[in-house]
Amino acid sequence: MLRIGVLGPVQVTRDQQPVRLGPKLVELLAVLLVEAGSAVPASRVVGLLWDEAPPPGARVTLRSHVSHLRRALGASDEPVVVTVGSGVNAAYRLDVAPDVIDHQRFERWCAEGRRLLDAGEPELTERAAALLDRALALWRGPAFADVADRSFVLPKVAQLEATRRAARRGYAEALGTLGRHAEAIAQLSGALVDDPYDEAVRRLLALALYAEQRVDEAAEVCREGLVLLRERGLDAPELHELQRDILRRRLPLLPPAERGKTPRPGLLPPDPPQFVGRADDLERGRELLRSTADGSPVVLVGGPAGVGKTLFAVRLAHTVLDDFLDGQLFVTMRGFDPTGTPVTAGEALRGFLDALGVPPDRVPATLEAQAGLYRSLLADRRVLVVLDNVRDAEQVRPLLPGAPGCATVVVSRNQLPGLVVAEGARPLRLAPLTGAECRELFARRLGAARLAGEPAAVETIIEACGRLPLALAIVAARAAAHPEFTLSALAEELPPGGGLDAFTGGDTSTDVRAVFSWSYHGLTPAAARLFRLLAAHPGPDFTLAAAASLAGEPADRVRPALRELAASHLVVEHVPGRLLLHDLLRMYAAELGRDDAELPAARQRALEHHLHTALAADRMLWPHRDPLAVPPAIAGVTAEGFADQAAALAWFDAEHAVLLAGLDLAARCGLDGHVWPLAWTVTNFFARRGHWSDWVRAGQAGVAAARRQGDRAAEAEAHRIVGGAYVRLHGFDAARHHYQQALELFAQLGDLVGQGYTYRSLGWLCEQQGAIGEALRQDQRALELFQRAEHERGVASTLNSVGWCHALLGDHDQAIVHCRRSLALLERLGDPVGMAGAWDSLGYAYRHLDLRQAISCYREALALYQRLGDRPNEAITLRYLGETQHAAGDSAAAGRSWRRSLDILTEIEHPDAARVRALLSEDL
Secondary structure, three states, X not given: OEEEEOOOOOEEEEOOXXXXXXXXXXHHHHHHHHOOOOOEEHHHHHHHHOOOOOOOOHHHHHHHHHHHHHHHHOOOOXXXXXXXOOHHXXXXXXXXXXXXXXHHXXXXXXXXXXXXXXXXXXXXXXXXXXXXXXXXXXXXXXXOHHHOOOHHHHHHHHHHXXXXXHHXXXXXXXXXXXXXXXXXXXXXXXXXXXXXXXXXXXXXXXXXXXXXXXXXXXXHHHHHHHHHHHHOOOOOHHHHHHHHHHHOOOOOOXXXXXXXXXXXXXXXXXXXXXXXXXXXXXXXXXXXXXXXXXXXXXXXXXXXXXXXXXXXXXXXXHHOHHHOOOOEEEEXXXXXXXXXXXXXXXXXXXXXXXXXXXXXXXXXXXXXXXXXXXXXXXXXXXXXXXXXXXXXXXXXXXXXXXXXXXXXXXXXXXXXXXXXXXXXXXXXXXXXXXXXXXXXXXXXXXXXXXXXXXXXXXXHHHHHOOOOHHHHHHHHHHHHHOOXXXXXXXHHHOOOOOOOHHHHOOOOOOOOHHHHHHXXXXXXXXXXXXXXXXXXXXXXXXXXXXXXXXXXXXXXXXXXXXXXXHHOOOOEEEEOOEEEOOHHHHHHHHHHOOXXXXXXXXXXXXXXXXXXXXXXXXXXXXXXXXXXXXXXXXXXXOOOOOXXXXXXXXXXXXXXXXXXXXXXXXXXXXXXXXHHHHHHHHHHHHHHHOOHHHHHHHHHHHHHHXXXXXXXXXXXXXXXXXHHHXXXXXXXXXXXXXXXXXXXXXXXXXXXXXXXXXXXXXXXXXXXXXXXXXXXXXXXXXXXXXXXXXXXXXXXXXXXXXXXXXXXXXXXXXXXXXXXXXXXHHHHHOOHHHHHHHHHHHHHHHOOOOHHHHHHHHHHHHHHHHHHOOXXXXXXXXXXXXXXXXXXXXXXXXXXXXHHHHHHHHHOOOOOHHHHHHHHHOOO
């Protein structure tokens, strides 16, 4: 099959193999391509080839060139270059099918993409984006690059460049309509560099930046455009009006097309079976939540600690599920967590966006942008949001949907007047249970017969517990565990209260320390010791292995003590395998352990449990990462292991909040030697899951701890970590600052490897900014340093980076040389992850030189990703393989690859599924 390309240097392939043409044959082919399908008189060809000054015998020479070109392009029985007429009237015509020449495919796809985009239907917009993306991917550099100085190609080059600019605008417009604003920004930024006076491009870029909440940048794009256009004496009222709207934040954040794809979240905990009473409060709550006609109601559930606010909110939510059929969102904000690490609005928002199906790479960088996206996703939907254990209004204000049809339940022991005044929250304050409700609670747990025999004792217990469900549940658990005890004897054991001021924060006059004390003193010594030590855990919840590390004993010896605490309602298994303490009980445990000499060692064991388990999980996720030198775990630590990557990632997900709390705890307790290694260990997880703000937080904690220790090597590496997070957040200036700090420290230490990795990071930063030439220079500097240090892994990975930059710059031969060298080293080092990346880079480079080789490379990458179980990269490689197979004329193979890609992308709910679906649906 013959393919001719002009969107870059003129190139010819036949049966996927390059056809070498001399300079004059390239010029001759270009003349015929410019007027493809038309007969070009021989006299005109001679004048164009020899600039109107033909040498003697030019016509004979031309016939010879035509003959050579004809043989190079195709079989003699079906000539591609046709001679029309004879003698002085001879003319030559390029006779090929339209799809043979890349610019004709490009122009056809652009026209069809524009037509689909103008139709304005979401499904057609997806297809338009895929078509325009494919059309733009045909470009390998400036059109007719190797003959661009010849006058006969200039009109065609100008026409193609104009079509390309229009296609980039159209593609960006489609991406914006589909809510893929980050991709649109990349397209439009390049287009604006090409033509800074294109007002339409500026408007689209400003809108995309605004949608990503990069408001200052959006306004600056408008301002810069207004200045440039005024210099030319042009007015731009639409651009000026857009600038005004951006600065006043009047524009919508997400198109309606994205909303309809939002999955139905279901984060609400199970309906609590132990709930009793409160019929009037439940009816009042339902009435308030259902009043969504005039807005988005907020119900503020308040009351003293231990009164059962969370159970009430969950039961209330379950009674109105039929009114909120689009889903429920739930988060515990840990506003009164004694560990001092409440959930931030950003952390909670991130969890909500995950539940709403927003992929990590589509989550905006700033809290304001995330809140805007969140509200846009909930617009026109009926979703119930439950925010538990809230400290103040600012903690949850960004989480309020504000959309008619949605409602929010906020649970707090504080009155939150700011939420009542500014957001119109309706307070619903819970009082302690009535006597009848307390007796019902006891009867459910102990049986009505047992209560009926000792009514006076029951009343004594109820009053001693202050009619608080938490205290009553603890007493009932002890009574159920000892059926041989009379209730009167249990009532007599209850000691008088001593004031619980530190626990209640002045929110209640009820003293439940007496109940806690009574239950605690009924524990076995092992269970009592474990309860005290649990105050040293970073929180908010823990596993058996973490509890074993706290106690410094094997898990089998700790399990009975945990069961005893659970049976006494002092800990609760809120999800399988994970236990927690009510915040009052955690405070009580901390009070008991305040003078316990075991506590500092237990705290260190807890931190080392999480550090060494995180190291094991990180090694499973990234087995070829340069290892971190840390001392072995101290005696008594039970670190966990993992069978596969899925188990390691699941552990990180479950321990996410605990790991962040561990960083804070280690810093507060002066255990700086644990802060930096823990920050280093969680970075890969945060990168995979898109927790950019947590990545910054961890890295900054590492920088501060390393400085306090005077550990310059750790400080340098921590700066590099923070820099990486800022690149992801598009905080490029901040990223560069941290990378420069890292370079200075590594240079002072003479650490060539550290410098090498930092220069590679700077290369990545430059690539993200579109400065590919500068990225190549930084990668080359990194390569030089790795070679000097004889650091083979760094050399291997950086060779691939250098090759990738060459490919992006259009120097595909150099790209192949470097990527092949990278691959050879990676194979020797046994690094399948790096090998897969190198094969992928080779596939991209060969797509512009040899389609058969490109297909082979993509298949090698595909086999490795399948072996690694890397489903996202497997699917993406299948997409690229299909595109290459299609370019090679094998539509059947392309369809098979795309279908396999679509199956995976659909299964993992990846946003690129729409692109592949559009490729399959388009008859090309």
